[in-house]
Amino acid sequence: MKSLELKKISYSYGKKEILKDIDYKFFEGELVGILGANGSGKSTLLKIIMGFLNRVSGDILLNKKSTDEYSRREFARKVAFITQSSNQDVNFTVLETLKLGRVPHIKNFFKGLDLKDESLVQEIVDLLKLEDFLERDIKTLSGGEFQRVLLGRAFIQEGEVLLLDEPTSALDINYSLEFLELLKDRVIQKKLIGIIVIHDINLASIFCDKIIFIKDGEISFEGRPKDVIKSKILEEVYNFKPVILEADNEIYVLPKRRIR
Ligand SMILES: Nc1ncnc2c1ncn2[C@@H]1O[C@H](COP(=O)(O)OP(=O)(O)OP(=O)(O)O)[C@@H](O)[C@H]1O
Numbered sequence: 001m002k003s004l005e006l007k008k009i010s011y012s013y014g015k016k017e018i019l020k021d022i023d024y025k026f027f028e029g030e031l032v033g034i035l036g037a038n039g040s041g042k043s044t045l046l047k048i049i050m051g052f053l054n055r056v057s058g059d060i061l062l063n064k065k066s067t068d069e070y071s072r073r074e075f076a077r078k079v080a081f082i083t084q085s086s087n088q089d090v091n092f093t094v095l096e097t098l099k100l101g102r103v104p105h106i107k108n109f110f111k112g113l114d115l116k117d118e119s120l121v122q123e124i125v126d127l128l129k130l131e132d133f134l135e136r137d138i139k140t141l142s143g144g145e146f147q148r149v150l151l152g153r154a155f156i157q158e159g160e161v162l163l164l165d166e167p168t169s170a171l172d173i174n175y176s177l178e179f180l181e182l183l184k185d186r187v188i189q190k191k192l193i194g195i196i197v198i199h200d201i202n203l204a205s206i207f208c209d210k211i212i213f214i215k216d217g218e219i220s221f222e223g224r225p226k227d228v229i230k231s232k233i234l235e236e237v238y239n240f241k242p243v244i245l246e247a248d249n250e251i252y253v254l255p256k257r258r259i260r
């Protein structure tokens, strides 16, 4: 059974405390949404899991072993990350970008991909309908197309943990749904640990098995969407009074103009 466990994770940027004593255990086959106001520390938490930040206190256990004990390469085979900032300075084609997902697995980098790698790439190209884009420079893609390529690369990396930071923020409603359907399917089928930072409460409610709300550096609420997407909780987390609609046994949070 795969697992990812955060134990008493605390972090400060200089004197500013961002996260304190975060304890949480993620399980395979589950998509967990991390929600909270802008600047609450969601991206920071993902960066900590990735090992990008220094002087983090606490422990992170991946499959019961501290992430400090993994080599960079071993870690890269296990964990895939889709960042929030999508600025790309390199001139890769879509196909090259996808193939980069195999790098942590390749024994001899100069020999390139073997047949098995190539067929995995093709499988994901078909799954994400990327065939027509393969020779395009990734810089020329639209925001939504680019996100799909990043998801493809993460699938091709075949990690056990998928970390995604607002992957659907640039997508229209149809592509957001498609993206999350593909992600959710993959998490279930491959028994992955899925962790997604997402602002859209309704999408989180539909796709996430569990939700974590971060506020003031702590997990202020956590649980199944049905149990935590509640008026009082949202009011506390976001400082706004939500309008909540219940339909088809689901809860929807609606925007409403506050000042006329
Ligand atoms: N390198 C840095 N140096 C100083 N402060 C930083 C740095 N990076 C982030 N911060 C601050 O840490 C806090 C948490 O940032 P973080 O990016 O984790 O927020 P977030 O929850 O992801 O927000 P958003 O929803 O806007 O993406 C913010 O107040 C931010 O300004």
Ligand SMILES: [Mg+2]
Pocket: 042, 043, 044, 084, 165
């Ligand atoms: Mg962020």
